[in-house]
Amino acid sequence: MTHQPFFYDVTLRDGNQALKKPWNQSEKEIIFNQLVSLGVQGIEIGFPASSDMDFDSCQKLASMAPENVVVSVLARAVENDIVKAAEAVRHAHKPRIHTFIAMNPLGLEHVLKKDIHEVTDIAIRAVRKAKELLPNGQVEFSVEHFGDCRDNLPDVINAIEKVVEAGADVVNLPNTVERFRPLEFVQMVEQVHKRIGGKAIVSVHCHNDLGMATATTVESFFHGASQLETTLNGLGERAGNTDMYQVAVALHNMDVKMPLNMRLFDKTAQMVSEMSHVPIWEKMPIIGGDVLAHRSGIHQDGSNKTKGLKKGQYIAFDPALVGRDDGEYLGFTSQSGKSALREIYENAGYPITLKETEMLMPFAKKMAEQKGELSIEDCDKLYREHLCAVAGPYQYGAFDRIQQGRYVLTYTENGQKKETVGYGYGPVEACVHGLCSLGVAISILDYQQKMLRGEDKEASEAIATIKLAQGNKECICHAIDRSTTQVSIKAIFNGLNQLEKQ
């Protein structure tokens, strides 16, 4: 790429004006500071002529701006607006006045009731006035409803050229209402860029009425636009403005060097949602609560097989890139596969083998058919029922320490009561010894015990996993218990019953 994107955020203007409860000054300052932290290069802070409150707010925000951030205010192409705009923004290090007028045939005829020449003259006067009042600042001029100028595009491009000659530094091309397909808009942007590129910066500002604002913005970047106007969380009039996060990740994926601190995206999105009272849709790209979930078996398997690689088979970006430390998420429903189930257990700290997962699958599927996505509590229940309570001839009774290294074990075998004393350095060794003395010749091949996570639980539990051998038979067995001694002995008995079935 020969050009770099200049992110110009309009959350405080276009986003704010569409809120049911627009932000007060202190809220605006929080958003402003967050935009600065994100590394946004330009921030449109308000519309000073719209109210005294807005004027005061713009003055305050302009004075807060760091040296390297362009701060801009909106003004209709009328003298009073421009005078107020200049007054409100002049104390910023890099002030900008953003003035605009519509040039689409519909707007000319029905809203402005003027022809393109009259409107061009108004635009030129506005740009000159802004330049005059803000000699050290920039002037941005927007052709409002540029996306609706298909039928008078040559006239509009002529007008744009004159406005640039009058001093506009940035020409913004809004898709004020998204009516047509992206490529039409993009080709129009390309035509403007061909005429004025080099003399002024070309910018796009897309609304999302048909759901294509991100695409239109991204493609415009590759066709000459370098200033991209976006908002946080896609806020803005109607279906909103182009979402900053989506554009940034898409450009990043296309190997465009990103000026933004993308790791703040997730946190920013949560904050903006809370402050705007506009919830984050669970399926909203990049930031939605559910967009890292995989629920079908095929997706879950592919996701697992490409885990840890630079690129995942079923994920468009590394969640950590946008500050989502939760990462990909496998939900288990009736449509899900064993990869998901196994990963859910492993993530929650339950040791489980592939074979055990396969054994649990029909029970998990049945439960999911009845109640939808399984919670971790549901999975815990299945684990205890099917892996930690193995039925069979052996039933554990009690295991007590008599003295150091000496334990008494009671159990039943096919209903017949048994009692034995086992010796060993620890309880597991003693239990094995006791069983052997009654002819149950087992050995421990591997042993693991750990605390089961589960912060809400009143008392913590231990989970034991033992690899048991008897003759040439082997098995893995588990138990969960609050006692770190009992848990091992119970696991052994689960193992005895399993071995019996082989």
Added chain:
Amino acid sequence: MTHQPFFYDVTLRDGNQALKKPWNQSEKEIIFNQLVSLGVQGIEIGFPASSDMDFDSCQKLASMAPENVVVSVLARAVENDIVKAAEAVRHAHKPRIHTFIAMNPLGLEHVLKKDIHEVTDIAIRAVRKAKELLPNGQVEFSVEHFGDCRDNLPDVINAIEKVVEAGADVVNLPNTVERFRPLEFVQMVEQVHKRIGGKAIVSVHCHNDLGMATATTVESFFHGASQLETTLNGLGERAGNTDMYQVAVALHNMDVKMPLNMRLFDKTAQMVSEMSHVPIWEKMPIIGGDVLAHRSGIHQDGSNKTKGLKKGQYIAFDPALVGRDDGEYLGFTSQSGKSALREIYENAGYPITLKETEMLMPFAKKMAEQKGELSIEDCDKLYREHLCAVAGPYQYGAFDRIQQGRYVLTYTENGQKKETVGYGYGPVEACVHGLCSLGVAISILDYQQKMLRGEDKEASEAIATIKLAQGNKECICHAIDRSTTQVSIKAIFNGLNQLEKQ
């Protein structure tokens, strides 16, 4: 356009598999019937090999399909899946088996661990098997992860050509994970179309990971794809599949003849949201609760000035097109203008003039700055306070009928108590007569009274609007009261105080 879109819906497969609680059979049937009502030409109903439940469900749905709808089931490119698929779908009038395998370098290397030639052979065998088992049906073949095949595209296109030769009727090109910019994908689609167009139908199936699925689908249509795979409400894995409503409205706006019954969109969206437990995001294009709202003054003015025209200045489509009878909506916030305020009053049945609206503006702005978007109750409060309780020298006391056509009126003027008897056919005439007899020479130029809407109110109220003249002064005055007599007299006193100020 030389081709028409074929809408192929995957809500029951891709949508359902991503739900936290996938649908049961009766829910699937409701969705299926709704898709038929919408006029969708193809419906993918499930994945028979994934579970017995899914198999049974597919058999049932296939048997319900009307004659003109293609009914399709998913199958991996393995014999067992294809056998089950054929069995599940064979009783449909127009059955189709949709088989697939990944061909992207990442999938070949890490998931399938096979090269493109081996995978091509698998695909060919799968397509042949499907053709053999379903001689009167169609076979659709998907290159899973087509969007990730930039680096081996020539190989993939060769593979596609062989699969078409083996009998595939439809070649579907999924953007299984949206990773790159739309035009790259679209150009790849175009290349496939150039090679196999005429021999097979080209289809696209886009996911929305970066928020560009609608654009990618729409542009693909204009570059050779005629089958468009979409879902209701954009349901689907992660950030979902391409949303049907957005694609349809975008194509409609591009003058493409629409096979769908778009007027059912809004109702369908509400139904799907309820059944899927996935809420409709308030800013979701086309169907979102908030996307017909205009909150800034400039937008509200433009919207009003183009109301009733074929095209609105700030709306991408006629809301009625998609069954939204609520239409455009003007919300009043601190960013809003007088057009909005006036329209809110008029819509709620409050007579108001432009001048009165201007008078209310500062109070409305102040209230909105404090509490956000004004409710109709807030507007009612402002109306009563500022238009129905005009302070001034005249204070109404009482007005009672003594006998037919004879009334006694008491009031104060600058604190001084007055009493008069007025004669008239009705109370208004009698009041005017009574005032005249005390030297307050007024006349009624216009008179209107109506019931104030407000269904929750305990008792209905009347609102009176009177045009009053005194000498060469005129005014409009209002009052609200439960008595249809009192309301008129109170309006006259509001008018007297107004005239006094002129």
